Amino acid sequence: MGRILLFCCFCGLGLSLGGKAFSQAPAQSDSLQISSLLQKADQFMISGDLIQAHSFADEALAFARQKGLNYDHAAALLKKGEIFLEEDQLDQAETLSKEAYSLGQDMSNPELMARAELLHAQALMYGGQVKESLPVFEQAIERYFKSHPSEEAALAYNDYGYALGLNGAPEKQINNLILSKEILEQVNPENFAELGVTLNNISIAYYSLRDMPKAIAYALQSIAYREKAGDKAKMALGYCNISQFYRGIDQQKVEVYLGLCARLAEEAGDEDRMSQAYITSALLYSDQGDREKALEFEQKAMVILQKKGQDPAMISRRFLSMAMHAVALEKDSLTVMNYFNQSMAYNQRNLNKANFRDLYQQLAFYYRSQGKYRQAYDYINLHTLYRDSIIQENTLSNIAELEKKFETEKKDNEILRLLNQDQLNELEIEKQKALLSQNLLEVGKKEQAITLLTQNQELNQLKIQQQNEELQKQALIATTKEQQLALVEKESEIRDRQLQESRLYRNLSFLAFGILVLIGYFLFTRYKLQRKLKEQESLLAIRGDIAKDLHDEIGSILTSIKILSEVSAKKMAVTQEPIRPYLHQITAQSVEAQQGMSDIVWAVNPENDKIGDLVVRMREYLVKTLEPKEIEIQLLVEEQVVQKKLKMNQRRDFLMMFKEVINNIAKHSEAKKVSIQLLAKGQDLLFSTKDDGKGFDLAANRSSSGLKNLYSRAKALGGSCTISSEIGYGTEVQILLPPA
Template sequence: MKKSCLLVGFFGILLGAVAVAQKRTVPQSADSLVQFLTTSPKDTLYLQALADYAWKKVDASEYKAADSLAKVLLTLAQQLKNKKGAFDSYDLRGRSAYVQGKYSEALDFYKKTLQLTKSSSLGASSQQRALTNVGMILHLMGNNEEGLKYVLESIKIFERERLPKLSGSSPYDIAAAIYHLQGKNEVALKYFQQSLEIKTKEKNYRGLAVTNNRIGSLLAEQKEYQRALSYLQKADSYAQQANYEAIMVDIAINLSSVYRDLNKPKEDLAALKKGEESAKKLHLTHQLGAIYGNLGQYYQSQKQFEKAEMYLKDALSIFKEIGSLEYQGYIYQALREMFVEKGDYKQAYENQQVAQKLSDSLFSQQQKARMDELSMKFETERKEQQIKLLQKESELQSQQNRLWLIGGGLALLLALVSIVFVINRAKYRRLRESLQLRNKIAADLHDEIGSTLSSISLLSGLTQKQLAANQPQKAEQMVGKISEDARQMLESMDDIVWTINPRNDSMQHLFTRLREYAKPLAESKEITLDFATDAQVESLSLPLQVRQNVYLIVKEALNNAFKYAQASQINVEFRRQNDEWNVAVIDNGVGFDVEAVNTRNGLKNMKKRAEEIGGTLLIMSQEGQKSEVKLQFNL
């Protein structure tokens, strides 16, 4: 009897403890959280309440307080061996650094959250959040290729695991922003629309404000100003519903641009001043830089060039400080346009050159091709996941219903889906090859011709200014430079057009082209030029990329020999040795120190082109002896 009473008493105590535990829940308001943290034991619920309170500090732009709370959270989480608390601590500090424009610091914290998700069982939702945050910061720092990899992986996890909601920032929005930077606006809009569908379903008003704002910005760039205004007004409405003041700054920036294009200067300036006030209040460094950039363009439109230059340089200073290459490029381009309008072509030209270098560093030709490949790989893997899901569903249904007719129908359906998938994958592969070729041609035209035309335009303006200032000698030098640039541009365009013509895919056409280029140069310098080839080489058909790179490597080698070798004889040899092809340019000139010229851009470009076709470039020379440039590659 005593034993029975003891058991009843024990269970009574246990049930009472459970009831108390069930009553302990983390409150919502800031004041209640403070009371909870003051009276509660330091357990798992305490860590959750501490994290929630720190997030409220981030939302209120009290970043120092948020960082201090996050540090306390990490210490307690480590003591309790609570991985979720450690994740929340790093996530908080990453967000705090991000909104202050400290991207490198934010990236370090977000990478720690990703490491935690890989080394512990925090779940797919935490991993999806960490991947998105890392991708977002890489994108903001200008590393778009790497950023895209992370956000596409985040989307893959969200769709594969069928997560009930997106955690943190939307990877769809970030992927759309990166595709938009590539000029792939249709792909960008597709991802934005997917993001809107998810956020509408979740009733995520903050998220809806963000995505509608981004769509409005994209449409404004496409000059669809009325549609852009509609999306931006929706964004503003959602932001007010969610009391999301930070996004209101971004919306103000985009509204400013649309008002400017609709020729509404009063609304433009009002939006910018409102945005500037909020950005300063919330310490939003990146957004403040964008506000200054827009204020510079506003004052330029009003012909107030001193104010315009002041605001643009303030914006540039901010973007240099936070390390945003993309936005530095925008500001240099804006400065270039302002100086052109002002008539200061020298400074316009200098800003154009810097903007061009930043653009090249953000998106090289190879980077674009790799991003296309990454995108197509992601889409293919997504299709494969859908096939696997169909197979799993088929297996479950066949277990529940053993009727052969239904089982056979499902098997037939799966077979049809598989056939369609195989066909689609082949289409994706062909599309990827087409995209890579298109991007290559576009990049060549952009790099070789676009920048030259910009330079010619600026130099022409500078020439007019020098003529007006009665400086004919300087003007004559500029005219010479324009003539040289124009000649090089025409030569480059001719090379590009010749390269992409499929009728020129034989080695014989390549020989003819090189002879046409080299013969006049050789005759003008009284140099004997000899081409030697094997019969089997002349009939060889070359892929476009190989043809282009071989041609440009040999052309550069010939050009260097004509300029510097002081030779009387130059031989060009094309030979086959087993499975290897050898192309050599040999001269009997004065030679050079290979190590001393190895850093020249011409030689660097030749080696880079050789690597693109899987080949090697050998340069053999000594001072006072003959020189040989040899390309080896396999097909």
């Protein structure tokens, strides 16, 4: 029943057809029976039982064919077409309209031909071919309805007005809707339902022109008629419309009328009105800045609209509105583009230019906000093309109407000119007669009449000339618009070519970038491999150093232990000499070996990479080595040094050098006091010891390699070792190591 609600009720149509059949066909029982069947079909169509409506229409159609009643045959075809129209089977409706038109043409019956044309125009309009429907509506009205006021004529003007509104001509829409209202008031002022629909359509047309006072006034009149008709569903429609009219004017009235709309729609179980209430609620919340609520009500409305699926243009607009809300709420791009794509898909079904215009504009705004200026530029151009196309169509339509009016007025003026010429000739004759009869007063009157007619002719000619100039001006404007559109299309082609070139350059850039990435990856992989090889080489070197240390230090100790053990065994076998000194030496060297192994393991452990860990190790060794000799220890470590780190080889070599220095002090210095410092010197690490022992001669030859090891280890680490000593004045050692 969607079309009955939106455009005009068909409830009187069947009765009208039946009634006409009764009045125009022979007064026979067959025609009366067909009329009765068509009335029943009409009643079932209004109630929504289209199956029963088809059944009675088919019965009437078969009976009319059997009896050869052409007028009733055509009436039954038109009723079938109306039912197909309600079912959205527009092709069948159009086919039946052509068949009915052919019958009317054979009978030379303008009424049947006009009704068939009306059905054809409605099928075109509902199928989205609005522009194509307009001349068919005009033909039907000119052929019959203009001179034969009836409820069906009111329907013709109403639907023609609606089609004009869809085509972007609201002023013409209002004129035709007012004609529809006046005809209804003339032929059937008690048809409250039809009057309510027509007044509601007028109200919507004024709303599209933003004439809110008239829109509200007509909407209230519509509700009053619908209340008389007891139609709650359509009263809900009127209240929904008024709530929308008051948006931005009076929010309190918006809420009041919206509440009435929702209540009546629920009472009537009318999903169309419920969806409109949801849409108006969404608009209300949008005005208040509550986008979340607005989107929620749009989604509720969309459930109903998609379920019915009768108005793809409306669904497209609602998806566009949802996309705009999602953009404002900063939803993810997947959600936003889903709404835009749905809007595009539904609008492809009826190719509504106004919807395309608005959709492309919002897409341009969205891509601009995302920084995607190429897509934004393309869409704003599409928006401009559709906007200019709509303006161009309206301009051409206005020019055609002007030409039609101009030709009509030109013919009327030509007739008037000829009549005036005849009057002038008659007046000249009468003037001559008056002169002959010496009636000067009559001559003066005739002279004035001649002058007046001459002036009228000149005024008419001037008017025609002005209309011709206006027509030429409009044609020139249209030509300019066409040239501008052609220029825009040319610019679009150039942009497309530039875009293709840009894409080519972009693809080449991507290719070059890909090659650079591959080269970079190859170089990075090679670097990682070289670094890994270096790390392996370093690890092998460390392992070699550890093996060397084990061999040099631990190996010599173990060899010494072995020799002492063999000597002790021989002594015990040969003589009874005491072997206790040998056993003490073995014990001492075993402890020394254990300590050496512990130092190597400690140095290798990565958890001991901080100098703070090294200081703990140094303290332990100092206490164990110098305190038994009763040597006073002074240890100074700067705080900034504690958190610094040393590499594994640095830790190992530093600990070896430290132990070498401390062992020399314990064994040879005879010192009473030693000062040890660990300081930061710039980025370097400075280790120094100073004792008050007996000192030694640096120039003297020594069999021990201890000092040489100090120099070599420091040098191997990239540092330096300085030793200063004088007999009787102690010894000072300074070791400077670079950072890790």
